[in-house]
Amino acid sequence: MGFILRRLGFYLVAFWASITLNFMLPRLMPGDPVTRMLSRSQQRLDPQQVESLQRLLGVEGGPWWQEYFAYIGRVFTGDFGVSISRFPTPVSEVIAAQLPWTLLLGAVSLFLAVIIGNLLGILAAWRRGGALDSVVPPLLVFIGSFPYFWLAMGSLYVFGVALGISPLRHAFSVGLTPSWDLTFISDVAAHLILPALSIVLVSIGGWMLGMRNTMISTNAEDYILMAEAKGLRPRRIMFNYAARNALLPSVTNIGMSLGFIVGGALLTEVVFAYPGVGYQLLAAVQGLDYPLMQGLFLTITAAVLLANFLVDLVYVRLDPRVRVG
Structure with a gap:
């Protein structure tokens, strides 16, 4: 229990710290977000419209500590404001x-990288x-030395453009309505193969080694x-004794690799125009x-932290020694 409380x-x-950094970054830049947006778009707005935009972004120019606590309150209520590029849709939606x-x-x-990589190892x-x-191992290390986006672009050109056996973009075909029927699920799986394969090929070598x-x-x-010496079958010794104890470091590595997987997924989404957080972040x-x-920044950070905490809970279950103290 002490270990869990410390980790929590x-x-x-x-x-x-991520909330604080997320609050400070736009305010540490010269000017304010509204001024930079207007200078880039070369639009002229009335002072009342500029003031409305500043209130929308939470940069009215008041004391920073008031804006800070107001921002924290909005975060914990799920109110991230209204999206400018998709106005008037709320950011949370x-x-x-x-x-x-x-x-x-x-x-x-x-899942595929962990299962296949550990089994090969x-x-x-x-x-x-x-x-x-x-x-x-040398072959997988060589493949893993390529960046996510480079391998994604290569696989997209070979299998999507040259061979034409894979979809080029998006998460499902245009014209399909999201549902739980077999047609839609199989179409989503077909669009998922190349993006997932790009990430798996880059990361599987590390898991195997x-x-x-x-x-x-x-x-x-x-x-x-x-x-x-007892004469147990080699298969039983390999999986029930050796592999079971060797898996403990891999559980820890899952938490450490989540950030890299998320980063790879964001870049891969951009290459395949996959409608996820990474593609939306670029827009x-x-x-x-x-x-x-x-x-988006705060959502990604919270997801990685939550996943690492769940990994810690699993590790405590697998190795009771960490419960001491």
Whole structure:
């Protein structure tokens, strides 16, 4: 319980710091968001209209501490203001419409990378020196050295443009209505393959190498030698004894890799015009939509912190030693 409370306190402090940073960034820039938007668009508004925009963005020019506490109050009530680029839609509605697609892409990519990477690492360490251990790790490391967006653009050109066997953009075909029928689900899966594959190929090498190295050290433990001496089947020793204990560092790595997965998903969404948070963030930056940018930044931060906290809860369940103290 003490470990959980300490971790919860850490994540609450981190969330508060992200809220503060999110509040300060637009105000630390020269001028104010309204002035910068008007200078870029070369529009002329009446003073009353400018004042309305400033109230909309929460930069009326009052004392910063009053704006700060008002901003915190709006955040905890889910009020991020109104989107400028998609006026008059509230920011919360824009994020609610885009977030599920990012969660789908990130969750599928992370699940496949963890499962396939760890399984390959287990088999490579158990048959150390074999073909799987000698050929696959260098190949995956080579592929993983490419940036997310480069691999996404390459796969989009090869499979989408040259071969024409994959959709080029969006999360589902134009004309389909979102529903839970088989036609729509299969169409979403077809649009998800290339974006998810781009992220999986970049990240799977790290998972394989991490599990392989942990399994090699685990195979030298006394309980593995004891299990072999008892005559247990190699498959049972590999999965029930060695892999089960070697998985603990991988659980920690899940939390550490969430930020990279989210970052990769954001870049991949831009390449495939996938209607998630990353694609919407690019549109918000291009349109100087400050309320939407702030809402997206805070949503991404909160999602990563929450996922890391859930990973800590799972780790406590798997390894009771961390409960001490």
